[in-house]
Amino acid sequence: MSVVPAGALPAGVLTAEEAAPPRPAALGPRARLWPSLAAVYRAQLSRARVARIPLLFVATFQSVGIMILMRGVVDGGGEARAVVAGSSVLVVAFVALNLLAQYFGQLRASGGLDHYATLPVPPAAVVLGAAGAYASFTVPGTVVTAVFGCVLYGLPLAHLWILAAVIPLAGAALAGLGAALGLLAPRPELATLLGQLGMSAALLLGVLPPERMPEIVRLARDLLPSTYGVEAFARTFAPHPDWAHVLADLAVCGVVGVISLAVATWAYRRAAVR
């Protein structure tokens, strides 16, 4: 209950009754999808540059280290292609999945989502902007890893341009997954844990040659969104790449990306209004 004394207002201030508009007042403008996506992307990319550069180094060194270790186990052939492709995509997984899950988990727990939720911005712009920024942030690390791997294992550098398709597509799939995990996890520690697990999965299932794995692990590998990106990339190292298969793998990757970003957008909507 409250006491609202009429006439207690200072002079010049309207009372609620006088001010009550006969019909709802006009609303402010809505932010449109593309401009706000671009704004979020730009802000997130600068965020990542300020705060996450050391982590990109960690991600790259991790992948380079794995390739050096595996050098003793595999020698050339399909296995070497899988290791190089898997290690490169692992950089994407580290940043887009693991770090984005952490970011959204913390943002949600600290009340930071309130900032976006009180701005007239489409949820998709926030999720896609952040996912896109994290994915582009991985580009230098992924390229360095891929080039180093090719040199180390004597693979051709000719078709590395395929990374221009692999990074955005695998990035979309992994970033969507990471954002969804971060936004859905009930606690930020859990979001961090899920992100780490997702990355470990990408490491085990993406880098280790599938031929040596039991059936059940191979099934799990087929379910991981990054797998198709890894496969597409690995195929391009062949002397005469099978472009139809490459395209098919990338298409699957793209579809998974669209689905996982849609799930992340739904998760954001759900997390923003409690």
Added chain:
Amino acid sequence: MCAVRGLTKTYPAVRGRRGVPATPEVRATDDVALDIGRGEIFGLLGPNGAGKSTLVRQMTGLMRPDSGSVEILGHDIVRHPERASRILAYLGQESSALDDLTVSLAAETTGRLRGLDARQARAERDAVLDELGLTALASRPLRKLSGGQRRLACFAAALVGERPLLVLDEPTTGMDPVARRAVWSAVDRRRAEHGTTVLLVTHNVIEAETVLDRVAVLDRGRVIACDTPNGLKEQVAGEVRVELVWREAAPLHVPEVAALRDRTVESGRRWTLRLAPEEARTVVATVTGGAAFAALDDFTLATPSLEDVYLALGGAVRQGLVKA
């Protein structure tokens, strides 16, 4: 402009887990009704945990109330929470969404997400940073700023892209007097030029006294008083505040002093009493003469401020005379 009726929100009880104690159910908003007029600076005053943030989060569409209604400029915010973002600008207690951005990018991005085009957003950003004296800090990330500077930068972001209602949750926490003045003159300017309404959460009573047109005092989710600062002060007008500062410990061996003890709010060497004027005179006479005087360091006698109202209305939370 803004009407709240019967608003109620209960946080559910949380079962304890290992290392995390259970928390009971909390009724954070309890049948609250408010009316805020256009152009008003309306304050919510209350102790920590009184439910101020919970109340404004429901009014900004961030949280769905269990029951009750919120209407802002004719829009039903409970049914259409997404409309809130097109009517009001909200400055929350947390800044984590902006922490890694530079001051300038935080303001510009917020403006763009409030629907401004790139040119407008940059122009408004420059104007607001200049108005608040933040231009020199524009290229520094918020994380690297002091607490008060960071708060001011978040306030700047809230001002980019004009809105008829500003909802500010403790905007001046940690700010020095210069920054505070910048905040209040920015608010005043918007009120004078556009008739902007402000809903302000605070527990700074001095601020409340100087900037607010009206104030609602919140205690455990309920509005226990709502009036102009002067109107509230009149509720405790019959009282005088006496502050005694002892040199070391209070001279409890003096019977008159010992008798005062259970009516006192003690904080270290400082005793605060709220008394009727007649009584206050007696107390002052007692401590300034006789045996107690040797132990006295300083004393003041003051007419009630909003702080006294706040303490007096604070109910069970503290001792003190409830005389409302």
